[in-house]
Amino acid sequence: MASIEIANVRKDFGAVSVLNGVDLSIASGEFAVLVGPSGCGKSTLLRLIAGLEDASSGEVHIDGRRVNDLPPRDRDIAMVFQSYALYPHMTVRDNMAYSLNLKRTPAARIAEVVGGAAAKLGLEALAGRKPRELSGGQRQRVAMGRAIVRNPKAFLFDEPLSNLDARMREQMRLEIRKLHRDLDATSVYVTHDQIEAMTMADRIVAMNAGVIQQVGTPLELYDDPANMFVAGFIGSPAMNFLDARARRTEHGIAITVGDTAFCTLRQSLPLPDDGRIKVGIRPERIRIGAGGGQPVEAVVDLVEATGAASVAHLDLTGQPLKVFTTERLQFVQGQHVPLAFDAGHVCLFDGSSGDRLR
Structure with a gap:
């Protein structure tokens, strides 16, 4: 587990300002959800934490360490994308073990770690299949399993359920929340779906136009919104x-x-x-x-x-x-x-x- 600190972070793409002085503290072991409409800056903020984008100004700290100049591989985080990004020629087992093989982890240790992750995600019976033989929900579980085996300090989720149908999204919300609880991990989750935010978050970070509008528990934002944006975005039907x-x-x-x-x-x-x-x-x-x-x-x-x-x-x-x-x-x-x-x-x-x- 690790805390994440964002201090006065700005991100500009040319003349376009995407993040406007963001300050955010995410506690160790917390499940924080960044929510807001398309273009509000939530995915850009997640990519800054991951090291896939560089901040124009400000600082990012993971577990008390400034990581602005560290490449993604050295930040000890794992990211799960909307796209499953699985290797089509590899089995489920090999996809999950890929990062461990790159580190030359002993075979016995790989079998132990991958087997444990597969058991947590209900993938044991699918270990020998290839991605084309899996449903969308099963592929997303494999992508999560690939992240779990790395035992990172933090998990970053970028709209991982957007490609799934409504029933599967409901099931996967529950599975991700249980997984977070069982791993006792720090998780940052990006979504534009306020139902996902309400049902999954320890705290919600509501964003609009590159600015954090309010941070609080789901019920704090629902019952005591700071402004019309939060009041209108959180809740279905809307206020x-x-x-x-x-x-x-x-x-x-x-x-x-x-x-x-x-x-x-x-x-x-x-x-x-x-x-x-x-x-x-x-x-x-x-x-x-x-x-x-x-x-x-x-x-x-x-x-x-x-x-x-x-x-x-x-x-x-x-x-x-x-x-x-x-x-x-x-x-x-x-x-x-x-x-x-x-x-x-x-x-x-x-x-x-x-x-x-x-």
């Missing part, structure tokens, strides 16, 4: 955002959406001078039906039924609003429905910067 106005009253902060009184917050928050804000509320925090608070009414646009749950797409004073519920809704387009929710789950954001109002 609702409504243009609104806020004003102080003797009872708290009164929120109005269009001409509808939305809610009153019993707390003191800084408000912009013009009162223009964005209201955020997660779809599962809204209930369809009369509640004990202020009446809010919306119009049904359509309902998506997923079997276990439903997503109702509504119109609230001309703005779209989603409601997620485990009930099987039977609504028709244009139907008026009352809404209820707990104001304690409402987030307020600055209408200009998108920052959370606290």
Whole structure:
């Protein structure tokens, strides 16, 4: 295991700035997930840790050692790519043993290490097959086995499940998490899929436009987002955002959406001078039906039924609003429905910067 420290790292490709002064600490044994949209810089940051890219400025430390000038082979890390990158003419066993053979490891030791990795990954019965005889999930396990046998200080995963179907991704998420637990390793995992981030991470590093937006546990980012980007990126269905106005009253902060009184917050928050804000509320925090608070009414646009749950797409004073519920809704387009929710789950954001109002 090893800690990883990123200190004020920048990466420019010509006039294009990809990473803008990134600072990040990853603890020894931690499973950290870098998440964000395509082009946010997460894969570039992973490649800087691996030594496949050079930082324009800043420092990278692995296990307390500055590694900026070390080639990848000397950083004692193992990387698993989206592409399996297996040798097609080699068997599973030989693919996994390749790096050990290069180091002239004794045959008995290779058999022991490769056999142990194969057992962990359920590859023992496939050891004599070649990559063309394997499914996508089996090939990805071989790629992970090839990394495991090196016994590195850290594992780096670059969107390793992107080529798999939904059912296989679900299975592989579980296998990677169990593998991390069993190896007690330090892992850095890159994905654009927030479901992978939520289900796998000890901590999530949310990135956008080369900047870290927030670092925290999955539930910290979900329940207490720092800004609209994090609030909108983490969660499925995504958080609702409504243009609104806020004003102080003797009872708290009164929120109005269009001409509808939305809610009153019993707390003191800084408000912009013009009162223009964005209201955020997660779809599962809204209930369809009369509640004990202020009446809010919306119009049904359509309902998506997923079997276990439903997503109702509504119109609230001309703005779209989603409601997620485990009930099987039977609504028709244009139907008026009352809404209820707990104001304690409402987030307020600055209408200009998108920052959370606290």
